[in-house]
């Protein structure tokens with residue numbers, strides 16, 4: 597079986613605000629006992645470790661305290677990552693322009709623009725640029741988070757990832773959005 601993970605990515609936060617926002621969000625989560633304060637080896641892909649589920653893990657699922665137990669797996673924690681990162685949402689069939697609704701095929705891959713124009717835009721964005729891709733249908737310059745990917749791909753400077761947790765409650769995700777200042781969030785769930 598794979599490792600099930602859910603990500604919540606703030607796609608509006610500036611890279612310079614992200615560290616403060618991480619501190620604020622971590623304090624909020626620790627205060628509600630959703631996570632432990634310390635970092636341990638309980639997540640994948642984050643060398644510094646993650647936060648183990650707290651005594652009130654159930655809060656994140658919208659359940660009563662003590663109603664559910666945290667996953668009894670090695671990877672069962674929460675990572676809060678800062679810095680511009682690409683949060684993979686699934687293999688792409690096509691992307692759709694939000695302005696003119698042109699559908700751009702991504703398969704076969706060698707005939708699409710994924711490895712060329714999109715890849716360049718992602719590199720630019722990771723380095724601090726705007727990461728715009730021109731639509732070949734209408735000519736508009738469109739930001740990476742504004743394309744319709746068909747899957748929730750996200751490009752953001754702050755991301756929360758939980759490993760093998762049960763599905764997060766919508767209200768909990770909304771509360772995280774409030775703690776982060778009402779920014780637009782992209783939620784996704786995947787298996788590694």
Ligand SMILES: [Zn+2]
Nearest residue numbers: 693696731734
């Ligand atoms: Zn277009």
